[in-house]
Amino acid sequence: MRARRFLPGGWLSAYAFLYIVFLYLPVIFLPIFSINTAPTPKFPLAGYTLKWYEDLPNTPALLDAAWNSLVVGVSASVLATVLGILAARSITRYRYPGRRTINGLIMAPLVLPEVIVAISMLLVMLQLGLSLSLFTVVLGHVLVCIPYSMTVLTSGFEGFDRSLEEASADLGESAFGTFRRVTLPMVAPAIISSLLVCFTISLDEFIIAFFLTGTEATLPIYIWGQLRFASKLPGVLALGTLLLVASFLLMTIAEILRRRAARRTQNEGGLYA
Protein backbone atom coordinates (compact mmCIF):
# COMPACT_ATOMS: atom_id res chain seq x y z
CA MET A 1 0.00 0.00 0.00
CA ARG A 2 1.30 3.44 -0.85
CA ALA A 3 0.73 6.28 1.55
CA ARG A 4 -0.67 9.41 0.00
CA ARG A 5 2.00 12.04 -0.09
CA PHE A 6 2.00 15.68 0.76
CA LEU A 7 1.96 17.64 -2.52
CA PRO A 8 1.22 15.71 -5.68
CA GLY A 9 4.22 14.64 -7.75
CA GLY A 10 3.20 16.87 -10.67
CA TRP A 11 3.75 20.10 -8.80
CA LEU A 12 7.02 18.87 -7.43
CA SER A 13 8.23 17.84 -10.88
CA ALA A 14 7.43 21.31 -12.20
CA TYR A 15 9.33 22.84 -9.28
CA ALA A 16 12.26 20.49 -9.86
CA PHE A 17 12.36 21.56 -13.50
CA LEU A 18 12.39 25.27 -12.57
CA TYR A 19 15.07 24.62 -9.98
CA ILE A 20 17.31 22.93 -12.55
CA VAL A 21 16.77 25.94 -14.84
CA PHE A 22 17.79 28.26 -11.98
CA LEU A 23 20.91 26.17 -11.37
CA TYR A 24 22.02 25.94 -14.99
CA LEU A 25 20.85 29.22 -16.52
CA PRO A 26 23.62 31.52 -15.23
CA VAL A 27 26.27 29.02 -16.26
CA ILE A 28 24.88 28.79 -19.81
CA PHE A 29 25.43 32.50 -20.47
CA LEU A 30 29.20 32.02 -20.45
CA PRO A 31 29.34 29.92 -23.65
CA ILE A 32 26.61 32.02 -25.30
CA PHE A 33 28.45 35.32 -24.90
CA SER A 34 31.84 33.78 -25.66
CA ILE A 35 30.83 33.46 -29.33
CA ASN A 36 29.34 36.95 -29.51
CA THR A 37 31.06 39.48 -31.81
CA ALA A 38 30.34 42.44 -29.51
CA PRO A 39 32.49 42.69 -26.39
CA THR A 40 29.56 43.66 -24.11
CA PRO A 41 27.45 40.71 -22.99
CA LYS A 42 23.88 41.68 -23.90
CA PHE A 43 21.00 40.47 -26.03
CA PRO A 44 20.43 40.40 -28.94
CA LEU A 45 23.79 38.92 -29.93
CA ALA A 46 25.66 41.00 -32.50
CA GLY A 47 26.92 38.00 -34.46
CA TYR A 48 28.80 34.75 -34.12
CA THR A 49 32.56 34.52 -33.97
CA LEU A 50 35.29 32.24 -32.68
CA LYS A 51 37.91 35.00 -32.58
CA TRP A 52 37.92 35.14 -28.76
CA TYR A 53 38.91 31.49 -28.72
CA GLU A 54 41.52 32.00 -31.43
CA ASP A 55 43.16 34.76 -29.37
CA LEU A 56 43.62 32.51 -26.34
CA PRO A 57 46.72 30.56 -27.51
CA ASN A 58 48.39 33.87 -28.44
CA THR A 59 48.35 35.17 -24.86
CA PRO A 60 51.63 34.22 -23.12
CA ALA A 61 50.36 35.19 -19.63
CA LEU A 62 47.42 32.83 -20.08
CA LEU A 63 49.61 29.95 -21.22
CA ASP A 64 51.87 30.45 -18.20
CA ALA A 65 48.85 30.45 -15.90
CA ALA A 66 47.48 27.29 -17.55
CA TRP A 67 50.82 25.53 -17.10
CA ASN A 68 50.99 26.64 -13.44
CA SER A 69 47.45 25.39 -12.86
CA LEU A 70 48.34 22.06 -14.41
CA VAL A 71 51.42 21.67 -12.21
CA VAL A 72 49.55 22.68 -9.06
CA GLY A 73 46.52 20.55 -9.94
CA VAL A 74 48.51 17.38 -10.61
CA SER A 75 50.69 17.76 -7.50
CA ALA A 76 47.78 18.64 -5.22
CA SER A 77 45.53 15.86 -6.48
CA VAL A 78 48.24 13.19 -6.13
CA LEU A 79 49.24 14.33 -2.62
CA ALA A 80 45.64 14.75 -1.44
CA THR A 81 44.66 11.36 -2.82
CA VAL A 82 47.59 9.60 -1.14
CA LEU A 83 46.72 11.22 2.19
CA GLY A 84 43.03 10.52 1.49
CA ILE A 85 43.70 6.82 0.82
CA LEU A 86 45.52 6.42 4.15
CA ALA A 87 42.80 8.20 6.11
CA ALA A 88 39.82 6.65 4.32
CA ARG A 89 41.33 3.19 4.70
CA SER A 90 41.94 3.77 8.40
CA ILE A 91 38.41 5.12 8.96
CA THR A 92 36.61 2.34 7.09
CA ARG A 93 38.80 -0.60 8.17
CA TYR A 94 39.73 0.01 11.81
CA ARG A 95 37.90 0.86 15.01
CA TYR A 96 39.81 2.89 17.60
CA PRO A 97 39.20 5.65 20.14
CA GLY A 98 39.34 9.20 18.77
CA ARG A 99 38.37 8.02 15.28
CA ARG A 100 35.44 10.42 14.97
CA THR A 101 37.41 13.40 16.30
CA ILE A 102 40.28 12.84 13.89
CA ASN A 103 37.83 12.40 11.01
CA GLY A 104 36.06 15.62 12.02
CA LEU A 105 39.36 17.51 12.04
CA ILE A 106 40.34 16.22 8.60
CA MET A 107 36.92 17.14 7.18
CA ALA A 108 36.88 20.59 8.86
CA PRO A 109 38.21 22.65 5.90
CA LEU A 110 34.93 21.80 4.15
CA VAL A 111 32.90 23.94 6.57
CA LEU A 112 35.35 26.73 7.42
CA PRO A 113 35.29 30.08 5.63
CA GLU A 114 38.00 29.78 2.98
CA VAL A 115 39.38 33.25 3.66
CA ILE A 116 40.14 32.31 7.25
CA VAL A 117 41.79 29.02 6.21
CA ALA A 118 43.84 30.96 3.66
CA ILE A 119 45.02 33.78 5.92
CA SER A 120 45.90 31.43 8.77
CA MET A 121 48.05 29.34 6.45
CA LEU A 122 49.57 32.53 5.08
CA LEU A 123 50.54 33.66 8.59
CA VAL A 124 52.20 30.34 9.45
CA MET A 125 54.05 30.12 6.15
CA LEU A 126 55.40 33.64 6.55
CA GLN A 127 56.40 32.87 10.15
CA LEU A 128 58.20 29.72 9.04
CA GLY A 129 60.05 31.80 6.46
CA LEU A 130 58.61 29.90 3.48
CA SER A 131 58.60 32.14 0.45
CA LEU A 132 55.25 32.18 -1.31
CA SER A 133 55.24 30.19 -4.53
CA LEU A 134 53.30 27.52 -6.36
CA PHE A 135 54.57 25.11 -3.70
CA THR A 136 52.68 26.95 -0.95
CA VAL A 137 49.57 26.94 -3.18
CA VAL A 138 49.91 23.15 -3.50
CA LEU A 139 50.15 22.81 0.30
CA GLY A 140 46.92 24.81 0.66
CA HIS A 141 45.09 22.97 -2.10
CA VAL A 142 45.97 19.60 -0.59
CA LEU A 143 44.33 20.66 2.68
CA VAL A 144 41.04 21.64 1.01
CA CYS A 145 41.09 18.64 -1.36
CA ILE A 146 41.52 15.97 1.33
CA PRO A 147 37.88 16.16 2.57
CA TYR A 148 36.55 15.62 -0.96
CA SER A 149 39.05 12.85 -1.59
CA MET A 150 37.96 11.22 1.69
CA THR A 151 34.29 11.39 0.70
CA VAL A 152 34.91 9.71 -2.64
CA LEU A 153 37.29 7.11 -1.22
CA THR A 154 35.22 6.12 1.82
CA SER A 155 32.27 5.46 -0.47
CA GLY A 156 34.57 3.23 -2.53
CA PHE A 157 36.17 1.51 0.49
CA GLU A 158 32.96 0.96 2.42
CA GLY A 159 31.25 -2.34 1.87
CA PHE A 160 34.61 -3.74 0.93
CA ASP A 161 34.60 -7.28 2.22
CA ARG A 162 37.25 -7.67 4.87
CA SER A 163 37.25 -11.45 4.58
CA LEU A 164 38.94 -11.12 1.18
CA GLU A 165 41.91 -9.44 2.81
CA GLU A 166 41.86 -11.90 5.69
CA ALA A 167 41.95 -14.74 3.19
CA SER A 168 44.94 -13.14 1.50
CA ALA A 169 46.75 -12.70 4.83
CA ASP A 170 45.91 -16.24 5.87
CA LEU A 171 47.35 -17.51 2.63
CA GLY A 172 50.65 -15.89 3.54
CA GLU A 173 50.54 -12.57 1.76
CA SER A 174 52.19 -9.65 3.57
CA ALA A 175 50.15 -6.59 4.55
CA PHE A 176 51.62 -4.62 1.66
CA GLY A 177 51.15 -7.50 -0.75
CA THR A 178 47.52 -7.84 0.27
CA PHE A 179 46.99 -4.15 -0.27
CA ARG A 180 48.66 -4.19 -3.67
CA ARG A 181 47.17 -7.41 -5.01
CA VAL A 182 43.73 -7.55 -3.38
CA THR A 183 42.67 -4.15 -2.11
CA LEU A 184 44.13 -1.87 -4.76
CA PRO A 185 42.54 -3.49 -7.85
CA MET A 186 39.13 -3.33 -6.16
CA VAL A 187 39.39 0.34 -5.22
CA ALA A 188 41.30 1.62 -8.26
CA PRO A 189 38.24 3.34 -9.77
CA ALA A 190 37.62 5.21 -6.50
CA ILE A 191 41.24 6.35 -6.46
CA ILE A 192 41.11 7.64 -10.03
CA SER A 193 37.80 9.33 -9.21
CA SER A 194 39.44 11.03 -6.20
CA LEU A 195 42.33 12.23 -8.39
CA LEU A 196 39.90 13.76 -10.89
CA VAL A 197 37.77 15.44 -8.21
CA CYS A 198 40.85 16.93 -6.51
CA PHE A 199 42.28 18.11 -9.83
CA THR A 200 38.98 19.82 -10.68
CA ILE A 201 38.86 21.55 -7.29
CA SER A 202 42.45 22.73 -7.56
CA LEU A 203 41.88 23.93 -11.13
CA ASP A 204 38.95 26.11 -10.03
CA GLU A 205 40.17 27.17 -6.58
CA PHE A 206 40.75 30.89 -6.23
CA ILE A 207 40.91 32.19 -2.64
CA ILE A 208 43.72 29.99 -1.32
CA ALA A 209 45.77 30.41 -4.48
CA PHE A 210 45.18 34.18 -4.33
CA PHE A 211 46.60 34.44 -0.81
CA LEU A 212 49.34 31.83 -0.99
CA THR A 213 50.91 32.43 -4.38
CA GLY A 214 53.94 34.59 -4.93
CA THR A 215 54.28 36.10 -8.38
CA GLU A 216 53.04 33.11 -10.38
CA ALA A 217 49.37 33.10 -11.35
CA THR A 218 47.09 30.09 -11.68
CA LEU A 219 44.16 30.22 -14.11
CA PRO A 220 41.60 31.62 -11.62
CA ILE A 221 44.10 34.29 -10.55
CA TYR A 222 44.69 35.16 -14.20
CA ILE A 223 40.92 35.41 -14.74
CA TRP A 224 40.57 37.57 -11.63
CA GLY A 225 43.17 39.96 -13.02
CA GLN A 226 41.39 40.16 -16.37
CA LEU A 227 38.00 40.87 -14.82
CA ARG A 228 39.05 44.44 -14.06
CA PHE A 229 39.07 45.29 -17.76
CA ALA A 230 35.67 45.31 -19.47
CA SER A 231 37.31 44.89 -22.88
CA LYS A 232 38.91 41.60 -21.77
CA LEU A 233 35.56 40.07 -20.85
CA PRO A 234 34.95 38.04 -24.05
CA GLY A 235 38.35 36.40 -23.74
CA VAL A 236 37.59 35.52 -20.12
CA LEU A 237 34.21 34.11 -21.18
CA ALA A 238 35.90 31.95 -23.83
CA LEU A 239 38.46 30.71 -21.32
CA GLY A 240 35.67 30.18 -18.78
CA THR A 241 33.74 28.07 -21.28
CA LEU A 242 36.75 25.86 -21.87
CA LEU A 243 37.25 25.44 -18.12
CA LEU A 244 33.55 24.66 -17.75
CA VAL A 245 33.75 21.90 -20.35
CA ALA A 246 36.92 20.52 -18.74
CA SER A 247 35.35 20.47 -15.25
CA PHE A 248 32.19 18.88 -16.59
CA LEU A 249 34.07 16.09 -18.37
CA LEU A 250 36.37 15.40 -15.42
CA MET A 251 33.44 15.25 -13.00
CA THR A 252 31.37 12.99 -15.22
CA ILE A 253 34.25 10.52 -15.55
CA ALA A 254 34.89 10.76 -11.80
CA GLU A 255 31.24 10.02 -11.02
CA ILE A 256 31.08 7.03 -13.35
CA LEU A 257 34.24 5.61 -11.79
CA ARG A 258 33.03 6.24 -8.25
CA ARG A 259 29.84 4.34 -8.93
CA ARG A 260 31.73 1.51 -10.56
CA ALA A 261 33.97 1.32 -7.49
CA ALA A 262 30.99 1.24 -5.13
CA ARG A 263 29.30 -1.45 -7.21
CA ARG A 264 32.47 -3.52 -7.55
CA THR A 265 33.23 -3.71 -3.83
CA GLN A 266 29.64 -4.50 -2.97
CA ASN A 267 28.91 -7.09 -5.65
CA GLU A 268 32.16 -8.96 -5.59
CA GLY A 269 32.33 -8.81 -1.83
CA GLY A 270 28.90 -10.41 -1.78
CA LEU A 271 30.00 -13.06 -4.23
CA TYR A 272 32.99 -14.23 -2.24
CA ALA A 273 31.62 -13.77 1.27
Added chain:
Amino acid sequence: MTAAVEGSPPLRMTRARRNALLQSEPVQGLALISPTFFYALILLVLPILVVIAHSFWTQHYLTIDRTFTLENYRVALTEPIYRDLLWRSLYISLTVSLFTVILAYPIAYFISFHGGRHKSLWLFLITIPFWTSYLLRVMSWKVILGYNGVLNSGLMGLGIIDEPSTALLYNTSAVIITLTHAWAAFAILPIFVSLEKVDRTLVEAATDLGDGPLRSFLRVTLPLSAPGVISAALIVMIPTVGDYVTPKLVGGKDGVMIANAIQAQFGKAANWPLGAALSVTTMLIVTLMAGATVLIIRALQRLAR
Protein backbone atom coordinates in the same frame (compact mmCIF):
# COMPACT_ATOMS: atom_id res chain seq x y z
CA MET B 1 36.55 -19.32 4.92
CA THR B 2 37.20 -21.03 8.25
CA ALA B 3 38.04 -24.22 6.40
CA ALA B 4 40.81 -22.37 4.58
CA VAL B 5 42.26 -21.06 7.84
CA GLU B 6 42.24 -24.48 9.51
CA GLY B 7 43.78 -26.05 6.45
CA SER B 8 46.76 -23.66 6.26
CA PRO B 9 50.13 -24.82 7.64
CA PRO B 10 50.68 -24.17 11.39
CA LEU B 11 53.76 -22.04 10.72
CA ARG B 12 51.71 -19.44 8.85
CA MET B 13 49.06 -19.46 11.53
CA THR B 14 51.49 -18.51 14.25
CA ARG B 15 52.94 -15.78 12.10
CA ALA B 16 49.51 -14.38 11.43
CA ARG B 17 48.68 -14.55 15.15
CA ARG B 18 51.92 -12.81 16.16
CA ASN B 19 51.23 -10.07 13.64
CA ALA B 20 47.75 -9.69 15.05
CA LEU B 21 49.15 -9.36 18.57
CA LEU B 22 51.92 -6.93 17.63
CA GLN B 23 49.68 -4.77 15.53
CA SER B 24 46.43 -4.39 17.38
CA GLU B 25 43.56 -2.74 15.57
CA PRO B 26 43.77 0.71 17.26
CA VAL B 27 47.54 0.92 16.70
CA GLN B 28 47.26 0.03 13.03
CA GLY B 29 44.33 2.35 12.48
CA LEU B 30 46.05 5.30 14.16
CA ALA B 31 49.33 4.65 12.37
CA LEU B 32 47.54 4.61 9.04
CA ILE B 33 45.67 7.86 9.62
CA SER B 34 48.56 9.73 11.24
CA PRO B 35 50.09 11.31 8.09
CA THR B 36 46.75 12.86 7.11
CA PHE B 37 46.04 13.78 10.73
CA PHE B 38 49.39 15.54 11.13
CA TYR B 39 48.93 17.31 7.83
CA ALA B 40 45.64 18.76 9.07
CA LEU B 41 47.22 19.51 12.44
CA ILE B 42 50.15 21.45 10.95
CA LEU B 43 48.28 23.24 8.16
CA LEU B 44 44.95 23.85 9.89
CA VAL B 45 45.07 23.65 13.68
CA LEU B 46 48.50 25.24 14.11
CA PRO B 47 47.66 28.12 11.72
CA ILE B 48 44.40 28.81 13.54
CA LEU B 49 46.28 28.90 16.85
CA VAL B 50 48.78 31.31 15.31
CA VAL B 51 45.90 33.54 14.17
CA ILE B 52 44.42 33.51 17.67
CA ALA B 53 47.82 34.44 19.12
CA HIS B 54 48.23 37.31 16.65
CA SER B 55 44.84 38.70 17.56
CA PHE B 56 46.23 39.57 21.02
CA TRP B 57 49.36 41.27 19.68
CA THR B 58 50.10 44.67 18.12
CA GLN B 59 51.82 45.60 14.89
CA HIS B 60 54.36 48.42 14.69
CA TYR B 61 55.17 48.84 11.02
CA LEU B 62 57.15 45.70 10.24
CA THR B 63 57.57 44.30 13.74
CA ILE B 64 55.02 42.56 15.92
CA ASP B 65 54.81 43.57 19.59
CA ARG B 66 53.91 40.42 21.53
CA THR B 67 52.52 42.09 24.63
CA PHE B 68 49.04 40.82 25.40
CA THR B 69 46.33 43.31 24.48
CA LEU B 70 42.60 43.29 23.79
CA GLU B 71 42.82 46.47 21.74
CA ASN B 72 42.24 44.64 18.43
CA TYR B 73 39.01 43.17 19.73
CA ARG B 74 37.90 46.58 20.95
CA VAL B 75 38.46 47.95 17.45
CA ALA B 76 36.80 44.94 15.79
CA LEU B 77 33.69 45.16 17.96
CA THR B 78 33.23 48.89 18.43
CA GLU B 79 34.58 50.66 15.32
CA PRO B 80 31.42 51.37 13.28
CA ILE B 81 32.98 50.23 9.99
CA TYR B 82 33.89 46.74 11.25
CA ARG B 83 30.73 46.40 13.34
CA ASP B 84 28.60 47.20 10.28
CA LEU B 85 30.55 44.80 8.05
CA LEU B 86 30.19 42.07 10.65
CA TRP B 87 26.44 42.60 10.99
CA ARG B 88 25.99 42.71 7.24
CA SER B 89 27.98 39.50 6.77
CA LEU B 90 25.91 37.73 9.42
CA TYR B 91 22.68 39.04 7.91
CA ILE B 92 23.72 37.91 4.42
CA SER B 93 24.82 34.45 5.51
CA LEU B 94 21.66 33.94 7.58
CA THR B 95 19.40 35.04 4.70
CA VAL B 96 21.31 32.94 2.19
CA SER B 97 21.11 29.81 4.35
CA LEU B 98 17.38 30.38 4.94
CA PHE B 99 16.73 30.75 1.20
CA THR B 100 18.90 27.82 0.15
CA VAL B 101 17.30 25.49 2.69
CA ILE B 102 13.74 26.53 1.77
CA LEU B 103 14.47 26.22 -1.96
CA ALA B 104 16.36 22.95 -1.52
CA TYR B 105 13.88 21.10 0.68
CA PRO B 106 11.22 20.44 -2.02
CA ILE B 107 13.92 19.21 -4.41
CA ALA B 108 15.40 16.86 -1.83
CA TYR B 109 11.86 15.67 -1.04
CA PHE B 110 11.07 15.20 -4.70
CA ILE B 111 14.22 13.14 -5.33
CA SER B 112 13.78 11.05 -2.20
CA PHE B 113 10.04 10.34 -2.53
CA HIS B 114 9.46 10.58 -6.28
CA GLY B 115 12.93 10.01 -7.71
CA GLY B 116 12.30 6.31 -8.35
CA ARG B 117 15.21 4.64 -10.13
CA HIS B 118 16.76 7.93 -11.18
CA LYS B 119 17.72 9.22 -7.73
CA SER B 120 21.47 9.22 -8.34
CA LEU B 121 21.05 10.77 -11.77
CA TRP B 122 19.05 13.64 -10.25
CA LEU B 123 21.69 14.17 -7.56
CA PHE B 124 24.40 14.21 -10.20
CA LEU B 125 22.46 16.75 -12.31
CA ILE B 126 22.16 19.02 -9.32
CA THR B 127 25.80 18.84 -8.26
CA ILE B 128 27.25 19.41 -11.75
CA PRO B 129 26.96 23.23 -11.79
CA PHE B 130 28.63 23.27 -8.40
CA TRP B 131 31.77 21.74 -9.89
CA THR B 132 32.24 24.61 -12.29
CA SER B 133 34.48 27.45 -11.21
CA TYR B 134 33.01 29.55 -8.43
CA LEU B 135 34.66 32.63 -9.88
CA LEU B 136 32.94 32.02 -13.22
CA ARG B 137 29.52 31.44 -11.65
CA VAL B 138 29.77 34.74 -9.78
CA MET B 139 30.87 36.37 -13.01
CA SER B 140 27.86 35.03 -14.87
CA TRP B 141 25.60 36.73 -12.31
CA LYS B 142 27.47 39.92 -13.01
CA VAL B 143 26.70 39.41 -16.70
CA ILE B 144 23.02 38.80 -15.87
CA LEU B 145 22.47 41.63 -13.41
CA GLY B 146 24.75 44.27 -14.93
CA TYR B 147 23.77 47.66 -16.39
CA ASN B 148 24.09 46.28 -19.93
CA GLY B 149 23.31 42.83 -18.64
CA VAL B 150 21.01 40.05 -19.73
CA LEU B 151 18.17 40.97 -17.38
CA ASN B 152 18.21 44.66 -18.27
CA SER B 153 18.44 44.11 -22.02
CA GLY B 154 15.77 41.41 -21.77
CA LEU B 155 13.37 43.62 -19.82
CA MET B 156 13.99 46.51 -22.22
CA GLY B 157 13.44 44.24 -25.20
CA LEU B 158 10.09 43.23 -23.74
CA GLY B 159 9.22 46.89 -23.21
CA ILE B 160 8.82 46.50 -19.44
CA ILE B 161 11.42 49.16 -18.64
CA ASP B 162 12.66 52.07 -20.77
CA GLU B 163 16.21 52.40 -19.54
CA PRO B 164 18.54 49.93 -17.79
CA SER B 165 18.02 49.62 -14.05
CA THR B 166 21.05 50.16 -11.83
CA ALA B 167 19.23 48.62 -8.86
CA LEU B 168 20.09 45.04 -9.84
CA LEU B 169 23.85 44.95 -9.38
CA TYR B 170 26.26 46.23 -6.71
CA ASN B 171 24.14 45.84 -3.61
CA THR B 172 23.33 43.38 -0.84
CA SER B 173 20.54 41.66 -2.81
CA ALA B 174 22.90 40.88 -5.67
CA VAL B 175 25.23 39.24 -3.14
CA ILE B 176 22.34 37.25 -1.63
CA ILE B 177 21.08 36.03 -5.03
CA THR B 178 24.54 35.00 -6.18
CA LEU B 179 25.38 33.18 -2.96
CA THR B 180 22.00 31.42 -2.85
CA HIS B 181 22.68 30.11 -6.33
CA ALA B 182 26.26 29.16 -5.54
CA TRP B 183 25.37 27.12 -2.44
CA ALA B 184 22.17 25.47 -3.68
CA ALA B 185 23.65 22.03 -4.21
CA PHE B 186 25.26 21.97 -0.78
CA ALA B 187 21.90 22.23 0.96
CA ILE B 188 20.20 19.49 -1.07
CA LEU B 189 22.53 16.63 -0.21
CA PRO B 190 22.19 16.57 3.60
CA ILE B 191 18.41 17.04 3.44
CA PHE B 192 18.17 14.24 0.89
CA VAL B 193 20.22 11.90 3.09
CA SER B 194 18.00 12.51 6.12
CA LEU B 195 14.81 12.12 4.06
CA GLU B 196 16.11 8.78 2.81
CA LYS B 197 16.32 7.63 6.42
CA VAL B 198 12.68 8.51 7.17
CA ASP B 199 10.86 5.24 7.75
CA ARG B 200 8.16 5.16 5.07
CA THR B 201 5.90 2.94 7.20
CA LEU B 202 5.62 5.77 9.76
CA VAL B 203 4.18 8.05 7.06
CA GLU B 204 1.77 5.28 6.10
CA ALA B 205 0.80 4.75 9.74
CA ALA B 206 0.03 8.46 10.14
CA THR B 207 -2.16 8.33 7.03
CA ASP B 208 -3.91 5.17 8.22
CA LEU B 209 -4.63 6.81 11.54
CA GLY B 210 -6.44 9.61 9.74
CA ASP B 211 -3.82 12.31 9.22
CA GLY B 212 -4.16 14.09 5.88
CA PRO B 213 -1.13 14.30 3.58
CA LEU B 214 -0.20 17.79 4.81
CA ARG B 215 -0.58 16.84 8.48
CA SER B 216 1.43 13.65 8.15
CA PHE B 217 4.14 15.61 6.33
CA LEU B 218 4.26 18.29 9.03
CA ARG B 219 4.12 15.86 11.95
CA VAL B 220 6.15 12.93 10.66
CA THR B 221 8.37 13.60 7.64
CA LEU B 222 9.42 17.17 8.41
CA PRO B 223 10.42 16.59 12.07
CA LEU B 224 12.26 13.40 11.15
CA SER B 225 14.28 15.22 8.50
CA ALA B 226 15.32 17.99 10.93
CA PRO B 227 18.91 16.70 11.26
CA GLY B 228 19.37 17.15 7.51
CA VAL B 229 17.89 20.64 7.66
CA ILE B 230 20.29 21.50 10.48
CA SER B 231 23.39 20.32 8.62
CA ALA B 232 22.23 21.99 5.41
CA ALA B 233 21.79 25.31 7.23
CA LEU B 234 25.22 25.07 8.89
CA ILE B 235 27.05 23.91 5.77
CA VAL B 236 25.83 27.06 3.99
CA MET B 237 25.92 29.53 6.88
CA ILE B 238 29.49 29.09 8.12
CA PRO B 239 31.39 29.37 4.82
CA THR B 240 29.23 32.14 3.32
CA VAL B 241 29.90 34.48 6.23
CA GLY B 242 33.50 34.69 5.06
CA ASP B 243 32.87 34.97 1.35
CA TYR B 244 35.32 37.19 -0.49
CA VAL B 245 34.70 36.83 -4.22
CA THR B 246 30.96 37.52 -4.40
CA PRO B 247 30.92 40.82 -2.50
CA LYS B 248 33.99 41.96 -4.41
CA LEU B 249 32.46 41.21 -7.83
CA VAL B 250 28.75 41.92 -7.44
CA GLY B 251 28.48 43.64 -4.05
CA GLY B 252 29.70 47.12 -4.92
CA LYS B 253 30.09 49.57 -2.06
CA ASP B 254 26.95 48.45 -0.22
CA GLY B 255 27.70 44.75 -0.46
CA VAL B 256 31.19 44.68 1.10
CA MET B 257 31.57 41.89 3.65
CA ILE B 258 33.91 41.17 6.53
CA ALA B 259 36.21 38.96 4.43
CA ASN B 260 37.08 41.98 2.27
CA ALA B 261 38.10 43.87 5.41
CA ILE B 262 40.14 40.90 6.66
CA GLN B 263 41.92 40.65 3.33
CA ALA B 264 42.70 44.39 3.42
CA GLN B 265 44.39 43.98 6.83
CA PHE B 266 46.67 41.30 5.39
CA GLY B 267 47.25 43.26 2.20
CA LYS B 268 47.28 47.02 1.83
CA ALA B 269 46.51 48.02 5.43
CA ALA B 270 49.14 45.57 6.73
CA ASN B 271 47.73 45.21 10.21
CA TRP B 272 47.90 41.45 10.79
CA PRO B 273 46.78 41.51 14.43
CA LEU B 274 43.62 43.45 13.56
CA GLY B 275 42.96 41.09 10.63
CA ALA B 276 43.46 38.15 12.99
CA ALA B 277 41.09 39.65 15.58
CA LEU B 278 38.47 40.22 12.87
CA SER B 279 38.83 36.58 11.76
CA VAL B 280 38.51 35.22 15.29
CA THR B 281 35.51 37.47 16.03
CA THR B 282 33.81 36.34 12.82
CA MET B 283 34.40 32.68 13.66
CA LEU B 284 33.11 33.08 17.22
CA ILE B 285 29.98 34.96 16.19
CA VAL B 286 29.15 32.59 13.36
CA THR B 287 29.61 29.66 15.76
CA LEU B 288 27.14 31.29 18.17
CA MET B 289 24.71 31.92 15.33
CA ALA B 290 25.08 28.31 14.16
CA GLY B 291 24.44 27.08 17.71
CA ALA B 292 21.32 29.24 17.98
CA THR B 293 20.07 27.89 14.64
CA VAL B 294 20.49 24.32 15.84
CA LEU B 295 18.57 25.08 19.05
CA ILE B 296 15.74 26.83 17.19
CA ILE B 297 15.31 24.02 14.65
CA ARG B 298 15.34 21.41 17.45
CA ALA B 299 12.71 23.39 19.40
CA LEU B 300 10.51 23.61 16.28
CA GLN B 301 11.00 19.89 15.77
CA ARG B 302 9.70 19.16 19.30
CA LEU B 303 6.75 21.51 18.80
CA ALA B 304 5.75 19.73 15.61
CA ARG B 305 5.50 16.33 17.28
